[in-house]
Amino acid sequence: MADMDMGISTQQPKKNPNRKKKKKKKQNLFMSIVTGLIPWKGDSVTEIFRKIIFLASLIILVVALILIANHFITTLQDPNAIEGGTTSDTGEDQAQSYIIDLKNQSPTQAQIDQMPEGTLNEEYAALYDANNDFVGWISIAGTNVDYPVVQSHNKDDFKPCNTYEKLGYCSFCESIMAGKDSATEFYLHHDFDRNYLFAGNIFADYEGTFGPDKMPNNTILYGHNMLYKYQFSALNNYRNNIEFLKSSPVIDFNTLYNNNKYKIFSVFLTNTSESLGEVFDYYNYVSFENSDEFYHYVKECMDRSLYETGVDLEYGDELITLSTCDQSLGFPENVRLIVVARKVRENESPEVDTSKIVRKKSIKYFEAYITAYGDKWKGRTWDISLINGMAEYLKKHGLEDPAE
Numbered sequence: 001m002a003d004m005d006m007g008i009s010t011q012q013p014k015k016n017p018n019r020k021k022k023k024k025k026k027q028n029l030f031m032s033i034v035t036g037l038i039p040w041k042g043d044s045v046t047e048i049f050r051k052i053i054f055l056a057s058l059i060i061l062v063v064a065l066i067l068i069a070n071h072f073i074t075t076l077q078d079p080n081a082i083e084g085g086t087t088s089d090t091g092e093d094q095a096q097s098y099i100i101d102l103k104n105q106s107p108t109q110a111q112i113d114q115m116p117e118g119t120l121n122e123e124y125a126a127l128y129d130a131n132n133d134f135v136g137w138i139s140i141a142g143t144n145v146d147y148p149v150v151q152s153h154n155k156d157d158f159k160p161c162n163t164y165e166k167l168g169y170c171s172f173c174e175s176i177m178a179g180k181d182s183a184t185e186f187y188l189h190h191d192f193d194r195n196y197l198f199a200g201n202i203f204a205d206y207e208g209t210f211g212p213d214k215m216p217n218n219t220i221l222y223g224h225n226m227l228y229k230y231q232f233s234a235l236n237n238y239r240n241n242i243e244f245l246k247s248s249p250v251i252d253f254n255t256l257y258n259n260n261k262y263k264i265f266s267v268f269l270t271n272t273s274e275s276l277g278e279v280f281d282y283y284n285y286v287s288f289e290n291s292d293e294f295y296h297y298v299k300e301c302m303d304r305s306l307y308e309t310g311v312d313l314e315y316g317d318e319l320i321t322l323s324t325c326d327q328s329l330g331f332p333e334n335v336r337l338i339v340v341a342r343k344v345r346e347n348e349s350p351e352v353d354t355s356k357i358v359r360k361k362s363i364k365y366f367e368a369y370i371t372a373y374g375d376k377w378k379g380r381t382w383d384i385s386l387i388n389g390m391a392e393y394l395k396k397h398g399l400e401d402p403a404e
Contacts, residue, residue: 118212136255142248143234151204158183163196207286218319232324246354262341265311268304273333277367295393303364310356314388318343379403
């Protein structure tokens with residue numbers, strides 16, 4: 001009775017045998033995929049977060065695959081493939097073998113006679129005969145950097161490459177003629193014989209002048225970072241391995257007129273796009289109009305350097321700057337890996353005291369690097385007394401920056 005008063009029945013209601021069970025509506029395959037990937041009504045916070053992370057990763061993967069595919073499509077479209085040469089390992093090896101043979105070829109008297117006045121290195125006569133854009137040869141002991149160096153010209157001197165003349169097609173020449181690319185970068189995608197080659201050839205900045213008694217204040221050489229094997233790819237070792245720097249601290253760059261050795265004093269990473277932060281325009285310092293420009297350039301190179309090498313400098317020293325791309329950091333815009341060296345002075349030993357090579361405690365990186373990796377500038381820690389006149393320059397311009 002008490003149960004009845006409470007309105008609770010102890011007897012369970014009978015199930016209607018004729019009543020049909022409700023079936024859950026099945027989603028089609030498309031909707032299953034959509035709701036499984038995209039945040040959907042009813043999802044928990046954890047599930048929504050998981051889906052967002054997954055979608056972001058998927059987008060990054062797709063973009064990466066597109067960039068890789070675009071690179072290989074560009075390579076496969078190399079017009080040299082029609083002539084039997086490609087940018088593959090075999091094609092590049094064949095091109096390098098041809099150049100070495102040309103270098104080792106005994107020049108004829110006719111080739112020697114047509115070389116520029118004041119030429120010292122007559123052994124380069126065959127190279128100069130093959131291409132009058134040849135200005136010298138670069139090599140670095142302990143690496144496969146052993147290449148001829150050519151010099152691009154401005155648009156007034158531009159003429160389409162041999163591939164264009166033969167086949168009527170060269171994407172890079174057409175881009176130059178359309179004003180989309182600069183004629184000064186002709187050898188970015190052309191080989192020593194002026195045929196289209198994606199890997200290009202190492203080339204000097206067009207603003208530099210080479211002569212019997214003339215060298216650029218700062219010889220800037222550009223080369224691709226090709227699959228960690230060709231051109232300037234060996235420069236990666238300077239970034240990653242201090243022992244490599246100790247084993248190969250000197251650059252040889254011999255021109256038609258002089259034999260030159262350079263001691264490395266800076267290795268650094270920098271951006272060339274403002275989207276990654278303030279740009280250090282190292283490529284605009286082929287010549288130094290005055291001591292302030294020299295000290296500014298050296299200061300920036302040293303502040304950014306991964307190492308302190310113990311190599312001293314002074315205003316009037318000739319420099320060489322090697323520039324190549326570095327895509328290892330994952331930024332949308334290419335970063336440059338730069339190696340800078342000072343020419344060995346007259347009557348100076350080319351030997352480097354490698355015991356003085358140490359990693360810097362404070363490195364000046366660009367903004368995007370600092371945001372991604374958190375390695376903030378801690379102030380100037382390198383020995384400014386190594387640069388004769390640097391202390392006076394810094395004081396004059398109020399640039400003293402002691403370490404924290």
